[in-house]
Structure formats: structure tokens, C-alpha cells
Amino acid sequence: MKITRSPWIHQLNSERPTVSLTQDISTEIAIIGAGIAGISTAFFILKNTNKKVVILEKNMLGHGATGHNAGQVVTYFERPFAELVKDFGLKPACEGQKDIDMAWDLIELMYREAGLNIPFSRFSGHAGFSNKEQVIHELEDLYWKREGGLTVDPVYIADSCDWSATLPEKYKGLYLPEKHSVILERLTTANTSYIAVHSAQKGCVNSALFCQEVLAYLLVTYRDRFVLYENTPIHKVVLRHSNALIDAIKHTVQAERVILCTNGFESLTILNETGLDIDTKFHHNVEGKVGYMSGYLETFNKPPAAISYYTDVDSTIKDPYFYLTRRIHEHEGKKDYNLICVGGPDVSLEDRTEYIKDYDFPEEAQKQIDEFVKSTYETDPNKKIDYQFTWHGLMGYTPKGVRLIGMEPKNPVLLYNLGCNGVGILPSIHGGERLSRIIRGDVVPQSIFDPR
Ligand SMILES: Cc1cc2nc3c(=O)[nH]c(=O)nc-3n(C[C@H](O)[C@H](O)[C@H](O)COP(=O)(O)OP(=O)(O)OC[C@H]3O[C@@H](n4cnc5c(N)ncnc54)[C@H](O)[C@@H]3O)c2cc1C
Known part of the structure; x- marks a missing residue:
């Protein structure tokens, strides 16, 4: 039978003006993917640092898993907690749970600061x-x-x-x-x-609508240092010692840091010029x-x-x-x-x-x-x-059943906030806030979400 549009996409403004990349650019932070992870990561980096941020999205904002989920805001992991304890140890598993529990405060903060009035219920x-x-x-x-x-x-x-x-x-x-x-x-x-x-x-919340409304806020509040480019697929990311070159087919983006918020399914190649190949491992892990x-x-x-x-x-x-x-x-x-x-x-x-x-x-x-x-x-x-x-x-x-949030161990120019793992609204938001602290240069404690 034919699929119809999801109710979440149905509620988006289909006449929202969009911008695609039409020239070579350079930026401090390039985020790939405009779902709840990309938007939350942009929100917290813009709020907590002075960095210039661009998001590069191959389709349209919120049209990935973020526009096709069940809309439940929950703090559990899809993987049994007892298994997380076995894999990571009791204390780290509990710290990970606390991080996700705290994301309730972060989603409330985003909602409040962006002045949203879309339905968002807690019960x-x-x-x-x-x-x-x-x-x-x-x-x-x-x-x-x-x-x-x-x-x-x-x-x-x-x-x-x-x-x-x-x-x-x-x-x-x-x-x-x-x-x-x-x-x-x-x-x-x-x-x-x-x-x-x-x-x-x-x-419950429409996470795609949430992204659309937060985007509107970011575009006004940070007009000098934030742009979302839609219909801009990324094919290749070349990682160097202190920056990355991002291939968007007709144009390139040079960035000091690049953050993958792609859910895990990206048709992009990653070349690490400074050391071991990341690509094979990455693609086969999700x-x-x-x-x-x-x-x-x-x-x-x-x-x-x-x-x-x-x-x-x-x-x-x-x-x-x-x-x-x-x-x-x-x-x-x-x-x-x-x-x-x-x-x-x-x-x-x-x-x-x-x-x-x-x-x-x-x-x-x-x-x-x-x-x-x-x-x-x-x-x-x-x-x-x-x-x-x-x-x-x-x-x-991801193999461990938890989101990947943090720096790629083989080259810290690349960072991740990805891995849907069944439940992703609050984990994406936690990921965005955590990455903003890493980008700011804070020493963040180790966590079960660290890429290994
Ligand atoms: C059926 C279903 C039900 C779910 N139910 C829930 C639920 O009730 N509660 C919950 O918390 N979570 C739920 N989830 C999970 C949740 O929706 C996801 O974890 C979350 O939306 C992931 O957000 P994201 O931003 O990481 O990924 P996405 O929303 O998928 O965004 C990734 C974006 O990256 C873009 N992209 C990918 N590759 C490239 C590229 N090469 N170049 C440029 N852009 C690229 C994609 O186009 C996409 O827009 C559900 C998921 C599904 C599928």
C-alpha cells in the first residue's frame, strides 16, 4: 500500500523559504544534517560559544527520522539498562541515564528561549x-x-x-x-x-515542527553567524590536522570542525588525511x-x-x-x-x-x-x-545501542551526534549541549556516549 506523509511533516510550513549552497564558503563549525540532532547542536553551540555555524542538509529540515517518529519524549534506552551496566559498568550507565534525564531541562530551555507555542505536553x-x-x-x-x-x-x-x-x-x-x-x-x-x-x-512533541520553530528563532537571533543550507547533499569530508574540507558537489565548505548529525545513514565518504581510515569502520558500525x-x-x-x-x-x-x-x-x-x-x-x-x-x-x-x-x-x-x-x-x-556523542578519536576535527537507536529526541538534545561544551573547550567527563 502507498505511504502518505507523516502527520509531523504534514504540519510543517511547506512554503517556508529555503536556501541552498551556491558558492564556496568557510565557517568555524559545519553541521551535516538538519534533524533534531543538527538543530539542537546548532542551538547550543550558538548559545554557548561565539562560533560561526552552518548546517548542510541534503533534503529538507526535519524530513529524516525526526519527521517520521512516534513523537514520544522519553528517557529510556531501547537497550535494556541491565545490558548497559554489563557493557559500561554501573556508575557510567547511571551517569548516562542522568544525562538523558537532564535533557528534559534542555528541551524546556530550548522551548522557552525560542519562545515556542507549539504543543508540547508532559505527563x-x-x-x-x-x-x-x-x-x-x-x-x-x-x-x-x-x-x-x-x-x-x-x-x-x-x-x-x-x-x-x-x-x-x-x-x-x-x-x-x-x-x-x-x-x-x-x-x-x-x-x-x-x-x-x-x-x-x-x-509528546512534533519533533519536526519543533526543529522548524527553533530554526526560525536561530535565523533571527544569530543572523550574523548562522545559516542553514538545504537541498545540499554532502558527498565527501576530507579531514586534515586543523580543519576539514567538505565536498557539496558543486561547491566546497571549509570548516574548523565538522559535526555529523546524519542519524548514521549518510552516503558520504570520510577521508582522514592525518592517519587511519575512518570510513570503513564508521559505515560498518551502524x-x-x-x-x-x-x-x-x-x-x-x-x-x-x-x-x-x-x-x-x-x-x-x-x-x-x-x-x-x-x-x-x-x-x-x-x-x-x-x-x-x-x-x-x-x-x-x-x-x-x-x-x-x-x-x-x-x-x-x-x-x-x-x-x-x-x-x-x-x-x-x-x-x-x-x-x-x-x-x-x-x-x-550503533553497536553499543547508545548515541555517539563526541570527538572522533582518530581526528578531533570530526565530531558526532548520531545513532538514532530507537529513542532519539532527548538524546539528540543532550548530544547538542554536550558538543557545545566540547567546542567551547570545557573538560567534559567521560561518558557512555563517547566514540571509542
Ligand atoms: C518509526 C520511528 C519511531 C520513533 N519514535 C521515537 C519516539 O517516539 N521517541 C524518540 O525519542 N525517538 C523516536 N525515534 C527516533 C528519533 O526519531 C530519532 O532518533 C531522531 O529523530 C534522530 O534525529 P537525527 O537528527 O539524529 O536524525 P534525522 O532526523 O534522520 O536527521 C538526519 C539528517 O541528516 C541528513 N543527512 C544524512 N546524510 C546527509 C548527507 N550526506 N548530506 C547532507 N545531509 C545528510 C538527512 O537528510 C536528515 O535530514 C523514532 C524513529 C523512527 C524511525
Whole structure:
């Protein structure tokens, strides 16, 4: 079936004037990629330093993963926290979690300073579980967070689940019994296969619209030292000792530092004139996944919500993990809609360059989403749902499952804020702020996000 535009792109101003690169230029900082990572990185570098910044974007602002996500503002890693502890150690994993938690303050700061008035909601979001194994997974993550001194809220398990009495001693204090009906109410479902819930601070925002509005602010506030060039694909970056030459086909950009905010999927070659080749390693390190999503409109009668559902693996639904966002949506001039977005199905790409953004939406993915919606969210399983939006987006997964933020060890002229890793809005913003401190010359403590 044909894909339509994502609801996020749908809300962008299609008449916004754009500028492409039409001459050779030089700058202090060149950022490649104008998604939430590129815009946040520009925001914080412009705010925290006096540097001249250009962003070079091969298509249009916010049209990558930033315009094709679920719009949930969340602080969890897609990789289990217990695995991060194993890979990085308890203290560094907890510091990494704190960094992402602090990004709530950064997104608020961007929103405030840029004087935005687009919808951005914060509320208590939920994750629902269907069996003991899923609950144990969650408890294991919470166990390590508590061990590392982080504040954790308990998982609520239906009091009808007698297996909770057999949970390992080490999880004591991390879970509490609750009436099944209360759990279902929190998860906005009548599907009794969900037997536990964990709640945490979540939010929702149209991250593409957020980029568009922050861009407008940056263009006015820093008119002397900031430009965004769109429709300007970068093919090659040549790294030297103290600068980089960037090949934009017809023109070149000379920059003191170059920052890749490309999500991880860039058709560009990196030549390191000062030492070992970076290109091969870089390209083979990021694995690709395409995530599929659908959205429909309903009467505006419920508050915003962001819920993850771990379905019962024995049910007819094949993919065990779905995520649902409900938010106010302006459609065709009317503001009185709730937009329900649902994602879950995804496929891995063997060759990371093979993603085609206009590729059709697979019938199978739509079927899975529809089955999930009818079994979990909608009360009438026979209701015919009119999915007005179907879209997919590309996610780059780094080997460690966390974003890469920092200087390339083989040549510090190159820096990264990339690696979607499933959850990227707050990590991109944290990355932008961290890079601004590095560029300013601050000594920043080591982190799990450092390129190694
Ligand atoms: C289906 C799906 C659901 C998701 N849901 C959520 C969610 O609910 N919450 C959440 O936090 N995250 C979510 N994410 C992840 C989140 O959207 C991403 O992590 C985030 O948008 C990444 O932003 P970015 O700026 O790094 O990448 P992008 O938005 O992809 O931007 C990268 C930009 O770089 C440009 N570029 C690439 N190569 C070049 C080149 N050679 N020259 C010039 N420009 C180039 C691209 O055109 C693109 O505009 C989801 C992602 C997907 C796909």
C-alpha cells in the first residue's frame, strides 16, 4: 500500500523559504544534517560559544527520522539498562541515564528561549506487560538503577498474579500489588492480558515542527553567524590536522570542525588525511532498521498519552512491542482532534544504503498495527479505522545501542551526534549541549556516549 506523509511533516510550513549552497564558503563549525540532532547542536553551540555555524542538509529540515517518529519524549534506552551496566559498568550507565534525564531541562530551555507555542505536553506515561518474563526484565533494569542510586518508581502487578510471590528477593521494594482494573485503566485498555504497568515521566512533541520553530528563532537571533543550507547533499569530508574540507558537489565548505548529525545513514565518504581510515569502520558500525507507523484521528476527548505495550507472545499478534501516542492535532484548520499514532513492526536492513524514503508501506505491517489497535486500544473490535497517515522511518543502531556523542578519536576535527537507536529526541538534545561544551573547550567527563 502507498505511504502518505507523516502527520509531523504534514504540519510543517511547506512554503517556508529555503536556501541552498551556491558558492564556496568557510565557517568555524559545519553541521551535516538538519534533524533534531543538527538543530539542537546548532542551538547550543550558538548559545554557548561565539562560533560561526552552518548546517548542510541534503533534503529538507526535519524530513529524516525526526519527521517520521512516534513523537514520544522519553528517557529510556531501547537497550535494556541491565545490558548497559554489563557493557559500561554501573556508575557510567547511571551517569548516562542522568544525562538523558537532564535533557528534559534542555528541551524546556530550548522551548522557552525560542519562545515556542507549539504543543508540547508532559505527563505520566506507561509501559504495560503481559507476562512474568517481561516483568522480570523490567525489574532487573530497575534493580540496577536502584543499585546505582537512581530514583525508581515501582512496577504495579495485578493482585491476581500469584507468581509475584515467587519473584526473587532482590526485587523487593521494586513492585507493588494493584487491582487489575486500575492497571488496565492506566493502560487505556480492556484487554485483560496486560497484568502489570510501570509509569514514568513522558511527553509528546512534533519533533519536526519543533526543529522548524527553533530554526526560525536561530535565523533571527544569530543572523550574523548562522545559516542553514538545504537541498545540499554532502558527498565527501576530507579531514586534515586543523580543519576539514567538505565536498557539496558543486561547491566546497571549509570548516574548523565538522559535526555529523546524519542519524548514521549518510552516503558520504570520510577521508582522514592525518592517519587511519575512518570510513570503513564508521559505515560498518551502524545497523539499519525501518520502523513502520500508522495514525488516525478521533474526537478530541482525552488527554495526551504515551504508552508502550508488550503484548502476550502467545497471542495472534506477532510483534511483541507496540507504542502508542495520543496527542492534540490540528488537521485541516481544525484543532479539535486527537491523533492516535501506533508503531511496532520493524525490519532490519542488510544493506544500510538501501532505504528508500518513498517506499510503499507493507500490508503485513498495517495488518499487525490494526490487529494491535483493535485488541488493545479500541473498545469495539469491529470498528473500521480510517488510517489517514501511514509512514516509515529509518533508525540507525550503533553497536553499543547508545548515541555517539563526541570527538572522533582518530581526528578531533570530526565530531558526532548520531545513532538514532530507537529513542532519539532527548538524546539528540543532550548530544547538542554536550558538543557545545566540547567546542567551547570545557573538560567534559567521560561518558557512555563517547566514540571509542
Ligand atoms: C518509526 C520511528 C519511531 C520513533 N519514535 C521515537 C519516539 O517516539 N521517541 C524518540 O525519542 N525517538 C523516536 N525515534 C527516533 C528519533 O526519531 C530519532 O532518533 C531522531 O529523530 C534522530 O534525529 P537525527 O537528527 O539524529 O536524525 P534525522 O532526523 O534522520 O536527521 C538526519 C539528517 O541528516 C541528513 N543527512 C544524512 N546524510 C546527509 C548527507 N550526506 N548530506 C547532507 N545531509 C545528510 C538527512 O537528510 C536528515 O535530514 C523514532 C524513529 C523512527 C524511525
